Amino acid sequence: MTQSNTLKGIVFINGKPIYTYNKALTILELGSFYGINIPRFCYHARLSIAGNCRMCLVEIYKSFKPVIACSTPISDGMEVYTDTALIKHSREHVLEFLLINHPLDCPICDQGGECDLQDQAIIYGSDRGRFRETKRSVQDKYMGPFIKTIMTRCIHCTRCIRFTSEIAGEPILGTHGRGKNTEIGMYIERAVTSIFSGNLIDICPVGALTSKPFAFSARSWELRPVDSIDILDTLGNFIRIDTRGSEIVRISPRYNRNLDEEWISDKIRFCYDGLKTQRLTVPLLRKSTISGQRSYISISWQQSFQLISQLILQTLISSSSLKGFKFALGDLIDVETTLLLKDITHSLGVEAIPLSPAAKISNNDLRGNYLFNTKVKYMDTINLYFIVATNVVWEAPILSLKISRNVSTIKRDFMKLIGYIGPNLGSNNFFAYKHMGLCNSILIAILEGRHYFSTYITLIKNNVFFSNSLFCDNFPILVHFINKITNCKMPVNIIQKNINSIAAKEFNVEASHMFFNKFIKKHRVDILYVVGNTNTSVHHLAHTYLIYQGHHGDENATNAFLLLPSSTFTEKSSLYLTNEGVCNHTRQATLSPGVAKSDFDILLALSLYCNFNTTFKKPNELLLYLTSRGLFNISFSHFSNNITAILTKQAKATMPLNQINRFASVKPSIYNFYSTDIISRKSRILQLALNRKREHNFYDLRY
Ligand code: SF4
Ligand code: FES
Structure with a gap:
């Protein structure tokens, strides 16, 4: 319930005076706010009012019959009674009818x-x-x-x-x-x-x-x-x-x-x-049998750490540096693990290489480049949304609800618009939008002011821009583009591909701007340690010893020589940094299977076993650091400042507009909503959703 500061009236509920600052409330809403229980069935705070169950009957002084509280607005001096004998009797009769x-x-x-x-x-x-x-x-x-x-x-x-x-x-x-x-x-x-x-x-x-x-x-x-x-x-x-x-x-x-x-x-x-499904429960070491087939033996955590420390030592002896030792971050890694990994890479003088091209998109020096610059809470008050290459419904479902709620008022307010460039959203989408095309030429036309949407961007106030972090094929054009719209004071919001990318950017963990499958073609990698499950499979590993730490078996697990089992987000209490810059946390709901441990515990134990020269030796040291860094209360005042300056610097280093391929099409980052990560891919229930348009027989699908 939102309230202004001006007193609008006084309402008496069961003889108790209630001062109200908002006249646009119903009796039920006011009562609920002050803890007065009025039974209801059809009323729901997030839906329109139907008033058809009649369970919320109340008496109003001088009204000749009971009225329904969910649709009767309050007025100054109103006297409402919710617990009289007449009301109790009326509700009993309503319930008797419902139970017939x-x-x-x-x-x-x-x-x-x-x-x-x-x-x-x-x-x-x-x-x-x-x-x-x-x-x-x-x-x-x-x-x-x-x-x-x-x-x-x-x-x-x-x-x-x-x-x-x-x-x-x-x-x-x-x-x-x-x-x-x-x-x-x-x-x-x-x-x-x-x-x-x-x-x-x-x-x-x-x-x-x-x-x-x-x-x-x-x-x-x-x-x-x-x-x-x-x-x-x-x-x-x-x-x-x-x-x-x-x-x-x-x-x-x-x-x-x-x-x-x-x-x-x-x-x-x-x-x-x-x-x-398909969980890793014990550390496994891959062995090749004489017939060339793969087999795995289970080993203890101590043996695993011993093996890793020997591998590091061998690399150091053979090439007199640890240049050939690389880390890679998975998609669902928590804040603590990301920070500890950064600490380990620093102490060893090694790099973490991004597995996906998404890491390239933004300069991480400013939070405004990778966090939202508009609060999601207020997304339903925007006048113009400019969406490029992202299916908001799939990539940020809650955000799409806000947009859809706002756009449903379009018929009444012609100043509200959604402009979209990208592949047709078809039936996946549930709000009306102007589909302007799907290739770079449209963006360039808007940039050069030849497209009607340029005028809208300049004229309409209170607008936002959305794209996703995989728009990097068009990175030069995006930089030009962001420069134009930031000059028009349009906040830029990049929807990150996975929750881990935000913490990785916050701590600047992934040093290289070349993603792994490209990197390995040019550089020698002796050991690759992948921390966490990822959608990207690593290739060209003929000379690389792959260590894989994750909760599920996936393609990287199949290629790995050493497999370390970790916990999922439901099996540990961890922090995650959201696209809004809010640090939220999970709580442990179940135990990890077998001897699986959280990613953070595994890396901390490894670091202590191998005696890495890290700053963080205990979990609470890391939490103290996070608090001192202000990660728990990032405010929106951090954002938007200087974003133009930093991007202008990038734009100077980037390709001129006339060298950009105008006919290259803009691609979304998600093609299948129910297979975006290892957990949903392993879910049998979610995979049924893929077939639901084709389903006919209800009884075949019973669990
Ligand atoms: S009770 Fe009936 S009308 Fe109400 S939500 Fe359930 S199915 Fe729908
Ligand atoms: S809650 Fe159903 S009529 Fe009021």
Whole structure:
């Protein structure tokens, strides 16, 4: 609830005076803010008001009948009563009507224990019904691989209809029939394909829409919740991990005050089965058998460290320096590991080489070059979005919700615009945008002022620019371009490919501007130590000893000689730096399998074993350093200053406009939303989502 500082009136709730500073509130909103409980089913703070369940009835002084609190606005001097005998009686009758057709299957319902209807029935329900006729039953609907439907339980609150049309951008649900024949469903039955479809499970107040993968796996009171964050995109949205025993059985959203959102994407919600597939559990050493086939033997941590120290010594003896020893950072590495790795590379005088070309894009001297220069919280107030080469819906799903909410007002406000250059977003997108083309020539035309969008950029105030960190094929043009738009005071926001890239840039860990697969063609690499799973496979390793540290087996693990098992983000408490410059943290929800350890613990133990001359010898020394560096409270005042100056310097060193290939097309960095990282690729549930447009048989997909 936002409030201005001017007193707008006084409202009495149950005789208690409440001073209000905002007149645009309903009785229910004001009551909730002051902790006065008013029952509700159809009301949801993030959706429009429907007012159809009638459960929130309250009495207003001098009103001849009860009114609904969710849609009645407050007024000065209003006297509201929420707990009179009439109100209690009215709510009991409303509930009796809702329960007429609701099945009595709470013992086998997955919503049991966290069902709004069950909670209200305890307060307002009767121990017997008066309805003697036959209860109606409704056929279940098919909504895809994530959502299980038992439509007989539906109370027609219409939250799901409003969610799909107002938030998920896929208005496929509606009501059919009238009176007792009313049903919620689709006009043409098909799967819900929105990447936010899983949120339907949370907003349904009863057990009509539940999670298909979670079905019958646990009762809600058996779960242990742990607060954590989503590290599969760079905004670090807040999540809650529910575990039963040693297993993760559910992931759901938490309100995120930095982003002002409470939805999560299906990728993080359903990725949890990928956390236990193809895990490395013990250190493994590769041996070649006489027949030339690979075999692995398990070794202890001490033997692994001994082997690494011998390898380092051998390299030092054979080439009298450690030039041939390189590190590489994975995609999902935490802040502590990144900083410790930087410390180790400094102490040994070696380099960390970027595995992906994305590292090249920005100068890391200023935070404004790799962090957002606009707060995500305020993204829904922007007038012009200029998006180049990035599918915002896939690369920053929460950001796309903000944009879509703002753009849905386009019809009323002609000054709001989205200009997009890149491949057609097709059905993946859910907001209206002006598709200007997909090659460099459009960008150059805008730069030279020959395109109509140039005028918009110059004239419209309060605008933002988005691109992604893989736009480096067009690096020279981007630099020219950023110079132009920063002169127009348009904040530049580069969406990083993975959450680790931000900490890597913050600490300037990856020294080289040449990525590994190019680097190895020109330089000799004797030992490559890859810390963490990555999407990029390393090649040309004929003379290189590959050490791989990660939680899952992947292509790099197949090529490695020594494999060290590490923990996933759900098995450790670690820090992650988001694209907004906020330092969020995960909490340990489960134990690591086998003898796997966190990346930080492995590197720290290795550094102590080999006696590296590092600054950080204990975890708390590192945390003290991070605090002193102000990483926990980066403020937006750091950003935007001097960004033009630094980029102008880069532009001078870059290619003139007339030498740029005008017909080269702009490419996005993500081609498949459900396969962007090792965890989602290993998730069977998420891989089903890829097929959901082709699915026809609901029963084949039961878990
Ligand atoms: S399915 Fe759930 S959310 Fe949708 S109308 Fe029915 S009760 Fe409400
Ligand atoms: S919550 Fe008010 S009518 Fe449903």
